[in-house]
Amino acid sequence: MPLAIVHSRALTGIQAAGVAVECDLGPGLPTFAVVGLAETAVKEARDRVRSAIQNSGFEFPARRMVVNLAPADLPKEGGRFDLPMAIGILAASGQLPAAALEKLEMIGELALDGSLRPVTGTLSSALAAGQAGHAILVPQGNAREAAFAQSTPVFACANLAQAAAHLRGTDRLPEVVCDAESLESALPYLDLRDVRGQESAKRALIVAAVGGHHLLLSGPPGTGKSMLAARLPGLLPPLHRSEALEVAAIHSLQGDGFDIRQWGRRPFRSPHHSASSAALVGGGSHPRPGEISLAHHGILFLDEMPSLQYCQ
Secondary structure, X not given: OOEEXXXXXXXXXXXXXXXXXXXXXXXXXXXXXXXXXXXXXXXXXXXXXXXXXXXXXXXXXXXEEEEEEEOXXXXXXXXXXXXXXXXXXXXXXXXXXXXXXXXXXXXXXXXXXXXXXXXXXXXXXXXXXXXXXXXXXXXXXXXXXXXXXXXXXEEEEOEHHHHHHHHHOOOOOOEOOOOHHHHHOOOOOOXXXXXXXOHHHHHHHHHHHHHOOOOOOOOOOOOOHHHHHOOOHHHOOOOOHHHHHXXXXXXXXXXXXXXXXXXXXXXXXOOOOOOOHHHHHEEOOOOEEOHHHHOOOOEEOOOOHHHOHHHO
């Protein structure tokens, strides 16, 4: 069929909005156009997708191709649409069955050899796919993170050829199961019992933890303020699963992704006093979380607070 539609997700802050990757093959001179409010990195996918398809043993159709990322008013960024675009082109050219794409979403950045690189915001995409009743196909490097959602079937592949074999049904990918051992092996909190003395400060920490109060620690350098503050998260109640998912979804938006060892832990953020207001608050043309957002459900420790730029 000359038209194929692949479901994917675009990040809008912590949310993952649905995107329909529409691939149309028509008559005319061979061209490859990407439309739908796509930034430069998305438009550059044309060369990545072409090389990945050819190096994976498939035929790149020499036809007039238009890829539309709908809705057109939603900004699209990054390489997360590489895999949906490649699969859509293969389905539109008859090399893959289009029926296998109806209840499946996919994200992933393609290398020139057809291998898949991990992307950010995978957990948010998996949660949104589960709410839509769809399964999701992700790069191998995002498999464990996506499985934390536990709300939808998750399949992980290492390259474009594996994704194509899964859709054909010739070599089905196993469903990724959430690793319960990794959830239970989170890094322990720093223990307040390790602190000798400081009884008044310890009691202040306990009262703040029980009542959910803010806390001001004042004293000369070397009196243990940072040491005490770092042990405050261990006094707070355990995170509920919904709260842990919120924390993980926010941290998965960072470039280095979510550290599985931090699952279920209340975050502790201690920005340097020279941090800018943008680093603290976040934002930007493509919103990214700042230190305040990264401390969600946890502790934001502002050391040397009078020296912070926004306090001056």
